[in-house]
Amino acid sequence: MNNGIHHYCRISNGQVILDDKVLFTNEEKNFDGFIKSVYKHFEIDYPKFYKMDPLCKLSIVIASILLDNSEGAIEDDMALLLSNKSSCIDVDLKHQSTIEDKDDYYPSPANFVYTLPNIALGEISIKYKLRSENSFFIFEDFNPEFMVDYANSLIHLNKASSVLCAWVEVNKDNYNAFVYKVSPNGKTEHSKEHLKTLIE
Amino acid sequence: MDQDFSNISVYATSGNCLSPAGSNVSENLVAIDKGNLAIEKHSNSDLSESPFYGAIISETVIEKEFSKLNYEGPFSKLEKMILIVLNGIVTKYSHVFSKRCGIIFSTTKGNIDALDNAEIENYYLHNTASKISKAMDIKTQPIVLSNACVSGIMAVSVAKRLIQTDKYDHIVVVGADLFSKFVFSGFQSFQAVSPKPCKPYSKNRDGITLGEAAAAMFVTKDKSLLTSNSYKITGESSINDANHISGPSRTGEGLFQSVQKAIKEAGVKPKDIDMISSHGTATNYNDEMEAQAFSRADLAQTPLFSLKGFFGHTLGAAGLLETVISLASADENKIPPSFGFDEMGVTLPLNISAQTQSKSIHTVLKTASGFGGSNTAVIFQKFNTNE
Missing domain, CATH: 3.40.47.10 (Thiolase/Chalcone synthase)
Structure with missing residues (x-):
């Protein structure tokens, strides 16, 4: 039983690419300004977006572009497998800045709730009503070998019938995201070698 | 193939x-x-x-x-x-x-x-x-x-x-x-x-x-x-609530489904579970959510304890720390006490282990829940060296 990749989407260097096609370009260097323009261009209707930390913004936008441009229904048990390098560093630094000075101490629940990388999984699960397996892993770089192995194990052990896999890295204005869906019905080769060529 | x-x-x-x-x-x-x-x-x-x-x-x-x-x-x-x-x-x-x-x-x-x-x-x-x-x-x-x-x-x-x-x-x-x-x-x-x-x-x-x-x-x-104090991991599942990022589902849906799937994979029945090492953080919402989930999973009678009253909430370490302690207690056929418990404070019945109890323990259910709507349930069963 071999699994394959359905569609894939990349957001990097001011571009949004879906299956080799550039769908959107914006030279805006500021991450927040850029991701907002992507959110608006693709008419992703999810007002909570504006309250989110950068990691959740990037994750919800790229997952929405991929899923909303895929044919067929989303499986109820589609697992989410997210990964990155910098966890949720931007909102962590923001929360940290609110507690450093004893005379200017103002930690806020609105920031603190986002200080976990797996909140991005929660946001995607809520938007797409996915009561499914999900986990967030950290590696120095996108780890195609692990992603292939773990996505396969979720499917082969009947934990999920498909897996949304992603690298969602954002650290200040440096961002790089790549998402793809894997299932037994996917037509494109699901191997670490092929994933490497897609993310290069 | x-x-x-x-x-x-x-x-x-x-x-x-x-x-x-x-x-x-x-x-x-x-x-x-x-x-x-x-x-x-x-x-x-x-x-x-x-x-x-x-x-x-x-x-x-x-x-x-x-x-x-x-x-x-x-x-x-x-x-x-x-x-x-x-x-x-x-x-x-x-x-x-x-x-x-x-x-x-x-x-x-x-x-x-x-x-x-x-x-x-x-x-x-x-x-x-x-x-x-x-x-x-x-x-x-x-x-x-x-x-x-x-x-x-x-x-x-x-x-x-x-x-x-x-x-x-x-x-x-x-x-x-x-x-x-x-x-x-x-x-x-x-x-x-x-x-x-x-x-x-x-x-x-x-x-x-x-x-x-x-x-x-x-x-x-x-x-x-393996030594004699080893456990087979017979069932496990982690299902998201898809409900709220900082509050658990009121119906305990994600935890309920995680427990059900773990039980199914382990091939056991709820009555086969000898004790539950739960998450039990002592927030109003979490503990009530667990009562909903365990009740729905037919586990209201199963002895249950939270170790948070003893160790505090040790965040990402908690699930593993509590598993290690629970399995070590199971080695001694003991159910640990749920420290801090006095009067029942959730709206559905749970069998909270207020004091240490002696009981032959074979099957242990460990659960945890967290922000982002995450839940995990794992079933451990004593390894029989003749297996």
């Missing part, structure tokens, strides 16, 4: 833990027997303006334990905790640290205190994992799992899956988190911190108590490496 991976049995063995109550499992069990809580009142202006309750491991203990080991640093407090807790596994199993032995480091916030000291490189979790794995001479790239408060127990299920699908023969699973100003201030801003040691499931509960700990287990398919 369909291979049935689910036939491959995976076992957990050689659990260890480090908490303010003890530097190994037996010290922690003795402290539980005596009721000497890991939670204490602290006055530390670096962490909080006013005195507070928490479970914090003294630097002196860490330095003393770490000096017994032979590692060349520098290592942070968290990294020392991890290396201390892993030492038994290194001693016992380093001969199988090959390309077929992985390591999973599970944590909620890792070296989050690095932000206080502007040591940004230490913030990155892959750096922590790689330092640890190099020190231990693990040959494979470390895997970091950061899934809020289910991280530690989810790591056990991830290890089981990767072994069942033949990626590894063994995986070292470690979980660790610190008591930090970062997290403490956040929970204070939520007004979710109890002014006293927390009281899971009690009518008088009023929030969490934070703690710090490290815990470890060795997960393997190789039966020849």
Whole structure:
């Protein structure tokens, strides 16, 4: 039983690419300004977006572009497998800045709730009503070998019938995201070698 | 060519833990027997303006334990905790640290205190994992799992899956988190911190108590490496609530489904579960959500305890710490007490184990839930050496 990749989407260097096609370009260097323009261009209707930390913004936008441009229904048990390098560093630094000075101490629940990388999984699960397996892993770089192995194990052990896999890295204005869906019905080769060529 | 991976049995063995109550499992069990809580009142202006309750491991203990080991640093407090807790596994199993032995480091916030000291490189979790794995001479790239408060127990299920699908023969699973100003201030801003040691499931509960700990287990398919105190991981599942990012589902849907799927995979019935080591944080919403889920899963009669009243909430380490302690109690056929419990404070019946009970224990259910809507349930069954 071999699994394959359905569609894939990349957001990097001011571009949004879906299956080799550039769908959107914006030279805006500021991450927040850029991701907002992507959110608006693709008419992703999810007002909570504006309250989110950068990691959740990037994750919800790229997952929405991929899923909303895929044919067929989303499986109820589609697992989410997210990964990155910098966890949720931007909102962590923001929360940290609110507690450093004893005379200017103002930690806020609105920031603190986002200080976990797996909140991005929660946001995607809520938007797409996915009561499914999900986990967030950290590696120095996108780890195609692990992603292939773990996505396969979720499917082969009947934990999920498909897996949304992603690298969602954002650290200040440096961002790089790549998402793809894997299932037994996917037509494109699901191997670490092929994933490497897609993310290069 | 369909291979049935689910036939491959995976076992957990050689659990260890480090908490303010003890530097190994037996010290922690003795402290539980005596009721000497890991939670204490602290006055530390670096962490909080006013005195507070928490479970914090003294630097002196860490330095003393770490000096017994032979590692060349520098290592942070968290990294020392991890290396201390892993030492038994290194001693016992380093001969199988090959390309077929992985390591999973599970944590909620890792070296989050690095932000206080502007040591940004230490913030990155892959750096922590790689330092640890190099020190231990693990040959494979470390895997970091950061899934809020289910991280530690989810790591056990991830290890089981990767072994069942033949990626590894063994995986070292470690979980660790610190008591930090970062997290403490956040929970204070939520007004979710109890002014006293927390009281899971009690009518008088009023929030969490934070703690710090490290815990470890060795997960393997190789039966020849097992001692008599080993457990087969027979079922596991982690289903998201898809409901709210900082509050649990009111119906306990994600936890209920996780428990049901774990039970189904284990091929047991709810009545076969001898005890539940639950999450029980002592917030109003969490404990009530668990009562809903366990009631729906037909587990209202099963003896249940939360160890948060003893260790505090040790975040990503909690699930693994509580598993190690629960399985060690099961070795002695004992159900630990749910510290802090007095009057029933959830709206559906639960069989809370207020005192230590003796009972023949074969099957243990461990659960955890966390921010982001995450839930994990894992079933452990005693390994029979004649198997």
